[in-house]
Amino acid sequence: MYSDKLLILRKFVKYFLTLMMVMFTGSWLLVASAEEANYLLGPGDVLKIAVYNNPDLTLETRISEAGKVSFPLIGEVELAGITSSGAEKKIADLLESGGFVKQPQINILVVQFQSKMVSVLGSVYKPGRYPLDRATNLVDLLALVGGATQDGSDIVTIVGKSGKAEYDLHNIVFKGDGVQNVQLKGGEIVYVHARDVSVMGQVNRPGKYAVVGGVRTVADFLSVAGGANPSGSDTATVTTVRDGKINRFEVDIDSLFRTGDNDLNVPLMSGDSIYVPRAPMVYIYGEVQRPGSFRLERNMTVIQALAQGGGPTARGSQRNIKLHRRNVDGVIEKLSPAMTDALKQDDVLYVQESLF
Known part of the structure; x- marks a missing residue:
């Protein structure tokens, strides 16, 4: 009796899990198709246009820089800035109003998404230009390029039409910072910084260290380098490079760790360096x-x-x-x-x- 009830319970759980997987898969497909349906066509996109029962009108063409395609019978048609379904309706209306095809049924398939490209550079496994064929955020794009290399840091700079901004992948992934997980629109340059902040001189572990989550400031880098050795000075020289301008300043190491002086404990970026000279x-x-x-x-x-x-x-x-x-x-x-x-x-x- 007990074993029969257990068997029924197992069957119910299996049925419930199967139902949930089907529902989840179906909802994911709906989201993906909805994203593609909302995609706005643009210059460079390659389209395959088919007219039902009219194979002579089937065409594969690229949208020109002017945002137009040349279609049989109706000539140039501007398709940039509208969705695929909008383009289907526009071509159908032109064919019918011109008296060429009665009640035409048009199907448009985007073969290549080229109008919304993003360039990914720096310390990633597959740098290059990638099309945005659906709604894509920063994490999605980095997953597409294989992520950051071993020499890559968590710091990512995005250069777009509105300017330049810096993002911390550690905050996005581990703190769930949705504000930093930006949506890409096309035309951006995404640059993943390398681990090239140098800590040199009289420190216990001199070398280059990555700018990663939790290791950003002068104090952080002095810590990962093991601090000043017995021959090291009480002060360190910090060199930063911002927009091509070099800036150097001295920090008191003891005061930096004891008081956490925010004016001197500044965040460091790729190309910056710390030098601890020999003690006087x-x-x-x-x-x-x-x-x-x-x-x-x-x-x-x-x-x-x-x-x-x-x-x-x-x-x-x-x-x-x-x-x-x-x-x-x-x-x-x-x-x-x-x-x-x-x-x-x-x-x-x-x-x-x-x-x-």
Whole structure:
């Protein structure tokens, strides 16, 4: 008894799923046919025009740049800007009003959709020109060209009659941003950017990185490059290229991550770069435990620098230290600094031998 009820339930579920698939397929076909029915003919489209019971009038022709076709008996007919069904009615009316065919039945098939072309360039698998034979949005088009390559980013620029706009595929796909999933009308140039934002210099993983969702700003790219290494400076030079103009500015790395300065943490694009130079150094020689070069930390004083060098030896003295510094004229000056004086880049401290 239980098995019979289970069998009936299974049959019902199978029937229900089959019915739903048929309904879904039917609705999809209706949408597709409706899109094609709303397609407006234009210059370059290739049409196959057939007249029922009149094979001599069957014609395959291309709509001219003027938007017209030349049809037997009735001459030139303007078809650009109307649908296929509108074109069928127009030709039928001309044939009947001219007395050539009584109650003609016309069928028009668009063989090639050439009037609404979109160019797809950049880092995609199948770049080229594609016809819009139905309502097509940005995601549909990128799927048609095989999507972005491994070197492609999520950033897409569309250049159309109304200007240039940038879109983020990550937001479209994962956040469902329908505003960015734009409808294409024909005539646009769609450019998929490459992963060529360079992070160079004193970083842990120098290289080129993709502009993708979640990796857009200066801080993002410094993060994926592993940040500045121990020899890296506290500042980075950012170079951007916008409309052919090069702009460079300095960012304080510590402040960028600590405060999230939006004025400096700008979004980067293809061709931009970040360079982290070697950190400024100070040099300590003479009677110190570890003479050599040391990283100049922010606001480092003389006594802090001596601590980096291990302090004076038994023969050295904190009271007998000379500071060699290059002035604005390039001349080396010999100074007698206080222990609390701040050091500058390329300063040289010399700990002299104590006389007693």
